Each structure stands twice: as structure tokens, then as C-alpha cells.
Amino acid sequence: MADQDRAAPSPSDTLAIVAGGGSLPFAVADAVLARGRRVAVLALRGFADPARVGGYVHEWGRVAQLGRFRRFARDYGCRDIVFIGTVMRPSLSQVRLDFGALMALPHIIASLRGGDDHLLTTVGRVFEHYGFRVLGAHQVAPEILVPAGALGRHRPAAQDDADIARALTLLHAMGPSDVGQAAVVAGGHVIAVEAAEGTDQMLARVADLRRSGRVPAGRGVLVKAPKPGQDQRFDLPAIGPETVDGVVRAGLAGVAVVAGQTIIAEPQLVVQKADTANVFVAGLQMPPTA
Amino acid sequence: MADQDRAAPSPSDTLAIVAGGGSLPFAVADAVLARGRRVAVLALRGFADPARVGGYVHEWGRVAQLGRFRRFARDYGCRDIVFIGTVMRPSLSQVRLDFGALMALPHIIASLRGGDDHLLTTVGRVFEHYGFRVLGAHQVAPEILVPAGALGRHRPAAQDDADIARALTLLHAMGPSDVGQAAVVAGGHVIAVEAAEGTDQMLARVADLRRSGRVPAGRGVLVKAPKPGQDQRFDLPAIGPETVDGVVRAGLAGVAVVAGQTIIAEPQLVVQKADTANVFVAGLQMPPTA
Structure with a gap:
């Protein structure tokens, strides 16, 4: 698959927005909805704003629950994902890995030796390994x-x-x-x-x-x-x-x-x-x- | 004058210590006194600790009072100066330039365009222009x-x-x-x-x-x-x-x-x-x- 194909959004399917804190997830969701594409928000507990999440098709999840995300994506028919919003680096004791994440753990641990960029790039690779397409907010909603x-x-x-x-x-x-x-x-x-x-x-x-x-x-x-x-x-x-x-x-x-x-x-x-x-x-x- | 000569302290005269905040000026003064050299402290008002300055031969002065410093140095027979201790960058309204500083102002203004290093290097050059020798604390008291x-x-x-x-x-x-x-x-x-x-x-x-x-x-x-x-x-x-x-x-x-x-x-x-x-x-x- 050419890089250009990967970057182009495919507006036929629902866009999964994994939402952290702040107002950016909703700015992205609004912009994508205005373009006529459906969105489904996986709101990260402890980060996403509950008062605002209610306005969108959404479910709640936790950081590092890959298996949870895969069920969510299947239920809503999502292939494209955007990660957006603030997520403070969780302490290890706060993270509750699910089975899906456990399977990906070797990749994640290897990446933790570097800075945030490495970690996030690895997260992207793991999701891509499972057939998802990780997009930037600027790719699905350049107007933001x-x-x-x-x-x-x-x-x-x-x-x-x-x-x-x-x-x-x-x-x-x-x-x-x-x-x-x-x-x-x-x-x-x-x-x-x-x-x-x-x-x-x-x-x-x-x-x-x-x-x-x-x-x-x-x-x-x-x-x-x-x-x-x-x-x-x-x-x-x-x-x-x-x-x-x-x-x-x-x-x-x-x-x-x-x-x-x-x-x-x-x-x-x-x-x-x-x-x-x-x-x-x-x-x-x-x-x-x- | 060779650089090496300039760096070597001349313990026969009194060392002038222009003292800002914190305990470092007194650590330097103590170390120099322990080496058998006299010190005279020009304590910067608003920065130097009055409770501790009292323990040393001292007078009070203000930032940027070059004329004041020259009289102080003449009175105590100082040729070597150490600047030590914290001095927050003063706002211009707080600075009261004396005549000596006014004379040096063109140099100082030129230096303000750069960072702190430039400013301090210029201050050093101005003092050297008047025949003083600006030393680092590490030169007069390497034990600190x-x-x-x-x-x-x-x-x-x-x-x-x-x-x-x-x-x-x-x-x-x-x-x-x-x-x-x-x-x-x-x-x-x-x-x-x-x-x-x-x-x-x-x-x-x-x-x-x-x-x-x-x-x-x-x-x-x-x-x-x-x-x-x-x-x-x-x-x-x-x-x-x-x-x-x-x-x-x-x-x-x-x-x-x-x-x-x-x-x-x-x-x-x-x-x-x-x-x-x-x-x-x-x-x-x-x-x-x-």
C-alpha cells in the first residue's frame, strides 16, 4: 500500500477518535462530522471530559487497553483511528493492561527506553499490525x-x-x-x-x-x-x-x-x-x- | 599582561567582594579570610543578606553604581573584585545609575542586546577599563x-x-x-x-x-x-x-x-x-x- 493511500482518509467508514483531555478531541470530532463522516469516540477514563463526551457516539475505555479498542472498532465499523487530547504519562501501577495489550507488550517495553516519540510511534505500529490505520488529526480535519x-x-x-x-x-x-x-x-x-x-x-x-x-x-x-x-x-x-x-x-x-x-x-x-x-x-x- | 598573571590573585591587597543574595558570598569571604587575605564586602541592597553581612567589613551599595564602587575600592585599597551571589535582573525603573555608571552606559546598552553572558562580560570589561581586576570566585578560593x-x-x-x-x-x-x-x-x-x-x-x-x-x-x-x-x-x-x-x-x-x-x-x-x-x-x- 502506497504511503499516499495510507494518508488519504476513507470517509465511508466511521472514524474512531481515542480521546484524551482538553477540547481538541471535540474540535476534531466536530470538524469530521461537518465533513459528513461519522465518528465514534473512545473516551479515556480520567482524561476525556465527561461533560462533553456525552454529545457524541461514545464509549469509555482506559489507556493501554488494546483488546477493548479492537472490540470497540469492530462494533462501530472503524478502520481509521485518531489519537487526540492530553494523556499524562500514567504510572505503571495505574495501567491495567488487557489481553490485547499484553500480547503487544514486548514491542511497548522495547519502546519505553526512548522518549515519547518512540513510545507513540510504537503504539502506532502495534495498531497497524492489527489492520488499523492511524491518522493525524490534521489528516482527517485539515481545517483545525x-x-x-x-x-x-x-x-x-x-x-x-x-x-x-x-x-x-x-x-x-x-x-x-x-x-x-x-x-x-x-x-x-x-x-x-x-x-x-x-x-x-x-x-x-x-x-x-x-x-x-x-x-x-x-x-x-x-x-x-x-x-x-x-x-x-x-x-x-x-x-x-x-x-x-x-x-x-x-x-x-x-x-x-x-x-x-x-x-x-x-x-x-x-x-x-x-x-x-x-x-x-x-x-x-x-x-x-x- | 599575560593571562596567567591576570588570573593569579595578589594576596597583598584587600579583595573586594560585590555580594548578591544567598550564602555563596559568605562562603567565598570565609575561604579567602582563611587564606589570610583581607576582604571588604560591598553588599548589594535588596539582595545581600543583612543578617550575615554584619560579620564582615562591609558597606552597602546598589546595582550599577560604578562610581560608588570606585570610592569603596579606593577606601579599602582593593584592586581585585569578585562578583558573587544571586542578583535578579533588575527592571530599569529600579536601577539608579550614578555618574560613574552613566559614563559607562554606552558599553552597557550595547551589551543588553545579547544574553546575560554578554552583559556580564561587558561589566567585567568596564571595571577592567578602570584598572580593576575581575576574578572568579574559583580563582580566589578554589576550595569552594x-x-x-x-x-x-x-x-x-x-x-x-x-x-x-x-x-x-x-x-x-x-x-x-x-x-x-x-x-x-x-x-x-x-x-x-x-x-x-x-x-x-x-x-x-x-x-x-x-x-x-x-x-x-x-x-x-x-x-x-x-x-x-x-x-x-x-x-x-x-x-x-x-x-x-x-x-x-x-x-x-x-x-x-x-x-x-x-x-x-x-x-x-x-x-x-x-x-x-x-x-x-x-x-x-x-x-x-x-
Whole structure:
């Protein structure tokens, strides 16, 4: 099967969405439904938002229950899967493997020696071994990607462009260590680097630092970029209304992301919040990271 | 004047210590006094600890008061200066330049376009222009540097060595961006990267992440390393008793630093705390970063 065939969605069957936390799973589901394709959500217990899952055809499952997923996919007639939403790395004691997952365990253990990319790529391979097709959210609903250019009324100033360039250089350098999709740079100084805490917590930290006078004068930017070499079917950087809220609280001038390689949840609300608070949301045109 | 001459202390005159926050200025002062050299402390208001400054010949001054410093140095007969202790980057409104600093302002403004390294190197050049000799704490008191090997009873296990190597690779990659002397890695995963918040706050974050189950199983290490190309007279990485406290609260196996390029405050207390809590404190033998 050619790679191109594998990437093209086959809208005749129902799309399985394995949903973690946050609003992205529902943004994807809505976009796919709007395209006329059915979706069935396998909501991950402890992560997916119960209040919102109710609005979709769904069942509940747990992380690492491959056998559970296979029954779900058979019941709903799914061949294509999208994994989307936040899932914190579970501690081993929380994971309850089912028989299907036990069978795949050797692959998974081998992959745990590397970073997240390796783990997720292995998960993808295991599902493909069972005949499923793992797609990225951007493949089933390209309209949820950030386009190039300024999304709202505001655009980066020259000083912001310099901070953006500095952040991109840093994120690129960190890529091989499988860390950091985000950093905050202000006035040429790197203020914060994201690792396990996530973007929202990093922005809260910057807000604290600014209150205590530890962020230099100048506006500053949040930059998010995919890791070089990352499997884009998993874990593309994402922004949403809460990102803009965090940027505003941190006193930053705006947020810049890589156009076409970043998911945006609730884009209308993002633009509305950004325009109201006088911050920019910019999609940077960049060569794809292979 | 040859570089070697410049580095060798001249113990006949009094050493000026421009003291910021934390216990390092006093560790340096004690070590220099024990060597039989007089010290005079210019304590930076808002940063240096008033309770401890009283134990030394001292006066109070402010950041960026070059004229003030020149009078101080003349009064106490100082030619050599050590800058030591934490000084948060002041906001411009807090800085009250005196006449001496105003004269040097063009140099300083030019340097503000770069990262901290540039700023500090410029400060050094300005002082040297006025005939002073800016020394690193490690030059006047080599005994305050972390030696090679394990400092207490515990040493890194094989899994810790792997985490240490991963952290060093990351810190090295980040060096050109003038950020990050510290990172936490656990089980091969980068958990936290330090930027403007400082090591203690980063460790507190790791403790929070561990409580919420977001740090994978495994012990994990704190690694601190000087930035490549950093002017080692300023801002060498440092550890002290509070670092060990933070490591313990974060549930880490220990802390590794670069031997001979890291300052240690209160080494006896560091070892005692580390031994009691079963964590390691290790000095890594590494080629010098030029």
C-alpha cells in the first residue's frame, strides 16, 4: 500500500477518535462530522471530559487497553483511528493492561527506553499490525490547523520577530532530546522552557516571574513548534482559548506557532480573545520538519 | 599582561567582594579570610543578606553604581573584585545609575542586546577599563569548587548515569541560546528545564509534578552544568544545602555537577543532608568548556 493511500482518509467508514483531555478531541470530532463522516469516540477514563463526551457516539475505555479498542472498532465499523487530547504519562501501577495489550507488550517495553516519540510511534505500529490505520488529526480535519499569517487584528512587531527567532533556534536545538515544544522569550532572554509541566503551567510561571520583577522589560512571546522528526500523527503542538488567556496573564505580546503543523481549538474564540486583549496569534510559514 | 598573571590573585591587597543574595558570598569571604587575605564586602541592597553581612567589613551599595564602587575600592585599597551571589535582573525603573555608571552606559546598552553572558562580560570589561581586576570566585578560593567524584556516601547508579548523560546532552545543546544551567531527567525523560525561575523553583515544580503522577517511575537526577563559552568569572553553577533539600522533595536520586566548574556552599552540611536522605552529590570529571 502506497504511503499516499495510507494518508488519504476513507470517509465511508466511521472514524474512531481515542480521546484524551482538553477540547481538541471535540474540535476534531466536530470538524469530521461537518465533513459528513461519522465518528465514534473512545473516551479515556480520567482524561476525556465527561461533560462533553456525552454529545457524541461514545464509549469509555482506559489507556493501554488494546483488546477493548479492537472490540470497540469492530462494533462501530472503524478502520481509521485518531489519537487526540492530553494523556499524562500514567504510572505503571495505574495501567491495567488487557489481553490485547499484553500480547503487544514486548514491542511497548522495547519502546519505553526512548522518549515519547518512540513510545507513540510504537503504539502506532502495534495498531497497524492489527489492520488499523492511524491518522493525524490534521489528516482527517485539515481545517483545525493554524494557517499562515496573523489570525486576528494584531501582528508581531519587529522586537517580537527577534524573540520568535530566538525561541525557534532554542526549540530546534532541544529537539534531539525529545523535549520542549514551547518556550517564552522576552527582550532576547529565554524566560521559560516547557518540559513535563505543559504550556499552561509554564505560562503561569512566567506570570509569577513577571509579578516578582524577574522578567526583563519588553513584551515577550510564547512560541510553540513541533519537535524535529516528530511523528506528526501524534502530539502536534496545539493552542486554544486557554493559551491566549495564559499569554495575557503572562503579559506577553502574543503567541507564534508553525503554520500547518499546529492544531487550534475553537479558533473563533481564540481570535476574539486575542483581539480583545491586544495580543497576536501568528502562524509562521516554515519548511516542514521531516 | 599575560593571562596567567591576570588570573593569579595578589594576596597583598584587600579583595573586594560585590555580594548578591544567598550564602555563596559568605562562603567565598570565609575561604579567602582563611587564606589570610583581607576582604571588604560591598553588599548589594535588596539582595545581600543583612543578617550575615554584619560579620564582615562591609558597606552597602546598589546595582550599577560604578562610581560608588570606585570610592569603596579606593577606601579599602582593593584592586581585585569578585562578583558573587544571586542578583535578579533588575527592571530599569529600579536601577539608579550614578555618574560613574552613566559614563559607562554606552558599553552597557550595547551589551543588553545579547544574553546575560554578554552583559556580564561587558561589566567585567568596564571595571577592567578602570584598572580593576575581575576574578572568579574559583580563582580566589578554589576550595569552594566541587571536586571530582561522589561527595557523600552515595553514588549514581547505572540508570542515574544514563539520565545524567541525557541531561548533559540537552544542556549542551541549549548553551548557544544562553539559557539553562540545569535540567531534571528521570527514566530517560526530560522532566524540567531551568530558565529564569532558578533551580529551587524548578525542583519545586518537579515535586509538584511527581505528586500529581506526571513524573514517570524511576528515580531521576538534577544536573547542573556551566554554559559552553560562559565567562566563568561570573555565574558559575552553584549548589548548597537548599539544593539537596529540593532534590529530596522532588524525589530524585541525586544531583550531578561538573567538577571544578561548580561552586558549593556549606559542603559539610550538603554531605550531611545528602547522606541522611540517601541521595548522591557527584562531581563529574569533564573536559573544560572553553
